[in-house]
Amino acid sequence: MATTLRNINALAMPTWRRLGVNGAAIELELPTPEPINAPHPTLPSGIIRTHESVLRCAEFKSALSGELAAYIRVHANAGARIRSKRGEIVAEPVTSSYTLGADSPVVVDSNVIFAEAHSSVTLVLFYDSADDSAAFHAGMTRVIAENCADVHVVEVQTLNTATRHFTDFSAVIANGASVSLTRIELGASEVYAGSHMKLEGDKAESRAHTFYFGDGARKLDFNYVARHLGQHSVSTQDAAGALFGRCDKIFRGTIDFVRGASGSVGAESENTLLFSKSARNRSAPLILCGEENVEGSHAASVGKPDAAKLYYMQSRGLSEGDAKRMLTLAMMETALKALPDEDMREKVRAALAARITDNA
Amino acid sequence: MTKPLLDVRNLHVNVGEKLILRGLNLTVNAGETHVIMGQNGSGKSTLAAAIMGSPMFDVSDGTVEFLGEDITRLSPDKRAKLGVFLSFQNPEEIPGVTVENFLRAAVGAVTGETPRLFKFQKELFAKMDELGLDRVYASRELNVGFSGGEKKKTEILQLLMLNPKLAILDEADSGLDVDAVRVVSDGINKYRNADNAMLIITHNQRLVDDIKVDYVHVLDDKHITLTGGAELISRIADGGFAAVHGDITE
Numbered sequence: 001m002a003t004t005l006r007n008i009n010a011l012a013m014p015t016w017r018r019l020g021v022n023g024a025a026i027e028l029e030l031p032t033p034e035p036i037n038a039p040h041p042t043l044p045s046g047i048i049r050t051h052e053s054v055l056r057c058a059e060f061k062s063a064l065s066g067e068l069a070a071y072i073r074v075h076a077n078a079g080a081r082i083r084s085k086r087g088e089i090v091a092e093p094v095t096s097s098y099t100l101g102a103d104s105p106v107v108v109d110s111n112v113i114f115a116e117a118h119s120s121v122t123l124v125l126f127y128d129s130a131d132d133s134a135a136f137h138a139g140m141t142r143v144i145a146e147n148c149a150d151v152h153v154v155e156v157q158t159l160n161t162a163t164r165h166f167t168d169f170s171a172v173i174a175n176g177a178s179v180s181l182t183r184i185e186l187g188a189s190e191v192y193a194g195s196h197m198k199l200e201g202d203k204a205e206s207r208a209h210t211f212y213f214g215d216g217a218r219k220l221d222f223n224y225v226a227r228h229l230g231q232h233s234v235s236t237q238d239a240a241g242a243l244f245g246r247c248d249k250i251f252r253g254t255i256d257f258v259r260g261a262s263g264s265v266g267a268e269s270e271n272t273l274l275f276s277k278s279a280r281n282r283s284a285p286l287i288l289c290g291e292e293n294v295e296g297s298h299a300a301s302v303g304k305p306d307a308a309k310l311y312y313m314q315s316r317g318l319s320e321g322d323a324k325r326m327l328t329l330a331m332m333e334t335a336l337k338a339l340p341d342e343d344m345r346e347k348v349r350a351a352l353a354a355r356i357t358d359n360a
Numbered sequence: 361m362t363k364p365l366l367d368v369r370n371l372h373v374n375v376g377e378k379l380i381l382r383g384l385n386l387t388v389n390a391g392e393t394h395v396i397m398g399q400n401g402s403g404k405s406t407l408a409a410a411i412m413g414s415p416m417f418d419v420s421d422g423t424v425e426f427l428g429e430d431i432t433r434l435s436p437d438k439r440a441k442l443g444v445f446l447s448f449q450n451p452e453e454i455p456g457v458t459v460e461n462f463l464r465a466a467v468g469a470v471t472g473e474t475p476r477l478f479k480f481q482k483e484l485f486a487k488m489d490e491l492g493l494d495r496v497y498a499s500r501e502l503n504v505g506f507s508g509g510e511k512k513k514t515e516i517l518q519l520l521m522l523n524p525k526l527a528i529l530d531e532a533d534s535g536l537d538v539d540a541v542r543v544v545s546d547g548i549n550k551y552r553n554a555d556n557a558m559l560i561i562t563h564n565q566r567l568v569d570d571i572k573v574d575y576v577h578v579l580d581d582k583h584i585t586l587t588g589g590a591e592l593i594s595r596i597a598d599g600g601f602a603a604v605h606g607d608i609t610e
Contacts, residue, residue: 306452307415307416308416308452309452309454311414311415311436312448312451312452312454313452313454313462314413314435314436314437315412315413315436315437315439315440315445315448316437316440316462316466316469316470316518316522317437317440317441317466317469317470317522318437318465318466318469319435319437319469320435320437322437322465322469326454326457326462326465327454327456327457329456329457330454330455330456330457331456332456333456334456
């Protein structure tokens with residue numbers, strides 16, 4: 001039975017309803033997933049398996065939807081639950097790959113990272129389609145970063161355009177700890193992505209970097225929150241992407257300085273290339289200040305590709321389509337740097353190049 | 361009789377309502393090096409951009425022919441594929457695209473075949489060595505954070521890698537110190553042969569000191585008012601454009 005989910009990706013502080021940026025309401029059949037054949041990822045030395053129970057010591061908030069988060073918790077049929085041991089600096093990533101399709105039409109993954117003090121861990125999540133069949137993905141990653149821990153999460157999805165994709169991320173970050181989330185969203189009929197970074201400790205840091213590609217009549221909906229509680233905490237939210245066709249994209253970015261977060265700095269920026277007059281782009285930046293001694297900034301650049309750059313590239317023999325393709329791929333390079341493996345990067349480049357070619 | 365490489369006839373170029381070039385004529389044959397001189401704002405860079413097909417300028421009358429083909433309405437990439445190259449006065453920065461990847465794509469676009477990686481790298485590094493460009497720059501984002509001299513050397517690197525039939529060099533020496541000018545002029549001399557041609561736009565003598573020049577044109581009042589030999593360069597360098605005003609016959 002279809003359920004109506006209200007307040008998906010709800011803006012932290014609602015604004016005029018007529019702007020249409022407060023949140024989304026969608027009709028959704030929340031499927032009961034079957035078990036899937038997803039092997040537990042290989043764990044490098046210094047990383048051990050853990051349980052959801054380790055999260056009890058922290059309070060998480062979903063930027064995507066509390067209702068969906070509850071559904072994922074109950075119905076997860078996949079997920080990596082990992083713990084990095086105190087002082088272990090682990091460069092080798094933990095990688096979980098999911099291929100959706102006729103054989104695995106529903107993937108619901110719940111991932112847990114518990115980074116003990118002074119440890120470092122990287123989790124890479126890949127979502128791809130095996131075929132053209134409609135599928136459903138809902139995923140959630142929750143992170144606890146203890147004092148001076150360093151956590152990197154990279155999510156890459158190259159799903160087919162018949163698949164719905166929901167992804168949620170929330171982190172609780174202690175003194176001197178750092179959490180980065182990199183998302184590369186290339187496919188899916190609808191993308192709903194949330195991120196909530198709770199900078200609880202002093203000098204805590206969070207970085208959320210997103211690259212998106214939109215085409216056809218696809219819908220991309222993002223809601224990112226950085227909530228500063230600790231003093232001298234630092235957050236950045238960067239989003240960049242290219243929109244083709246009649247794609248409808250919205251990016252909500254909130255920096256919330258809570259009283260007491262003195263000396264904290266938050267910055268958000270967005271850079272969108274519009275390749276179509278029919279594409280719709282909306283940005284909803286929000287900076288909430290409950291503390292006076294803070295610094296929040298927002299920058300946005302939305303428009304057609306720079307004519308002077310296109311001319312320069314064409315003067316070297318590249319067609320307009322090739323030049324646009326190259327500029328779009330170039331925008332993704334910053335996000336791709338977060339992927340630890342060149343083979344993975346090449347795979348993602350090829351996936352994007354193919355999607356741009358379809359729109360050239 | 362062989363067709364000229366470049367034949368510009370009665371060229372009129374506008375930016376919006378403003379006429380920048382009026383009735384300009386210029387013929388360049390293979391094996392020739394032409395220098396265009398003129399005061400600031402005389403339209404030298406506009407001429408270069410119009411030949412390359414810049415969308416920022418409007419050719420309101422006249423034609424540009426390349427090897428007998430009318431290219432007046434062709435897009436810049438099609439002109440590049442025919443063999444036209446412009447070294448930009450202010451090269452664009454392309455974040456996220458390395459020098460190597462950009463040049464490999466450009467060579468592939470111009471030749472119709474993407475060069476094999478290792479062979480391409482070998483050639484690229486050899487040319488970078490010749491120009492005194494550190495090989496590290498191959499993996500740097502194109503022109504991003506480059507000094508003025510590095511940008512100009514990278515333009516010459518592109519010239520040498522793409523090996524066009526006609527090279528238009530727009531102020532290739534501006535902002536360069538004496539040593540860098542020599543490196544650039546050495547690069548230009550390496551490019552030059554009997555089958556190609558150059559159109560050098562410059563303000564001063566330094567760049568062309570070591571280059572054999574066949575013709576010098578003075579651009580003034582929206583068109584070429586005087587054409588002479590290489591001796592014009594030193595006369596202008598010594599006495600300014602006033603020194604050659606008496607030679608203008610029209």
